[in-house]
Amino acid sequence: MPTRINIDGGKEQEKNNARKKKEIAKAYGRYAKQFTPRPRYLANCLKAFFTGGAICTLALAAQNYLTGSRGLSQQDAGTYVTIGLIVIAQLLTAFGVFDVIAKFAGAGVIVPITGFANSMVAPAIEYKKEGPVLGAGAKLFTVAGPVLVCGITSSMVVGIIYWFIERQAG
Amino acid sequence: MAHKKKGSQTVVFEKKPYIIGRGNIGGKKESEGPLAACFDQLLDDDMFGEKSWEKAECKMLQTAMERAIHRAKLKKENIDIMLSGDLINQIMTSSFAARDLHIPFLGLYGACSTMTESLVIGSMLIDGGFAQNIMASASSHFCTAERQFRMPVEHGNQRPTSAQWTATAAGAVVLSEKPFSIPEGMRVVRATDATIGKVIDAGIKDANQMGAAMAPSAVDTLLNHLQDTGRAIDYYDLVLTGDLGFIGKDIMTDLLIDAGLNAEKVYAHYDDCGTMLFSKDQDVHGGGSGCGCSAAVFTGKIMQQMEQGKISRILLMSTGALLSTISSFQGESIPGIAHAIALEVE
Missing domain, CATH: 3.40.47.40 (Stage V sporulation protein AD)
Structure with missing residues (x-):
């Protein structure tokens, strides 16, 4: 005859143990944090602001030049400037310079399209050794992929909400 | 009866195995660090003339092992068992180094505890009389670890203040039952x-x-x-x-x-x-x-x-x-x- 165990009682006990473990983990995490140096938030923010600002200012100057002196339409000029930024970021990644700049500038170069270009080229270089199809081909989107999926999904959700609100208002 | 066990977790070696050979190798960042003078060999380029980071790490491990065997004044045929581990999936570095060295091989995985793990098991094998000479070793490479556990190497990001830097280095020792081949004036x-x-x-x-x-x-x-x-x-x-x-x-x-x-x-x-x-x-x-x-x-x-x-x-x-x-x-x-x-x- 197998021994009967009180299943509900066991579950209660398990829950209690899990809660206790979580509490200990949280307390230890707080304790470990005391020993961890805080990042220099202000300095990092300033670096990101000025580098990111410089990139955007230069891009806008280039766009103004293209629309003004070259007589391109606003849309065409924007496309050219975007392509230019992507190409520069890709080249800098390939020469192994981009990660050095990103370490300094942080979000300043990661948030503009330069960050996207880097996130595509870095895996391409890394996984080239595993072949062009199953290496670079399969892993090309490992960094950018999740961002694209979440970005597009959230834009769809926002779009649906917007559509409902507009219908209500209309 | 486990008469060599002491207390709850400790083992005592009766034969007290000797370390008769050692070898190590370090990467570029290690060569710029405070222990640069303590390496047998240092690399200018972490690729080590190979086509991939993994191959480079494998070559580094082999180099450290060969150095250890050389210091022990042995030939690789004299090594009874090689114990080694690393961080790459399926301990690729160690297995592939063992493939080239042709030494009987037991692969270990203890993450970064592998060096001590290999020394402990090696000493036990010698103490138990199962081997006379044992190779105990471990290796890691910044780029192989980075791309497996984190991001592609060229990806631009800022590391948190608590992030650690994986050493591009390998170390190996030859453990032996007998202290032959120790140079004069050197402690054992x-x-x-x-x-x-x-x-x-x-x-x-x-x-x-x-x-x-x-x-x-x-x-x-x-x-x-x-x-x-x-x-x-x-x-x-x-x-x-x-x-x-x-x-x-x-x-x-x-x-x-x-x-x-x-x-x-x-x-x-x-x-x-x-x-x-x-x-x-x-x-x-x-x-x-x-x-x-x-x-x-x-x-x-x-x-x-x-x-x-x-x-x-x-x-x-x-x-x-x-x-x-x-x-x-x-x-x-x-x-x-x-x-x-x-x-x-x-």
């Missing part, structure tokens, strides 16, 4: 006892907080070792953890003092390989890590000091974080482990 290092660690999980989930995740296991192993052997921390000239880094070392020190150890003695006798391999201005944030960290520091600076008689008793405790790429994504916390081996100069 012997393994006396070892404590096998338990896996301890303090609940840290941040893969950039390795030192904090591993420190509790190192504390547990050390306290058990001291209790099993009846020794105090100042019995050793140096108690050396593997790769807790700057943050983990501070936590370990604090926890040891909290456990009732004498604070002055802890400060005087305890250090960490991860804080020794790189200096703080090398932009390594939390300090060094990886199997190669304790392997290279032990086979370099520490063994040199022991051979020259500057220190005579050490407790080497390589620490490992037993996470996997899957476990972190599934929200699991990081289990830590630490093994200890006591080594003394004859």
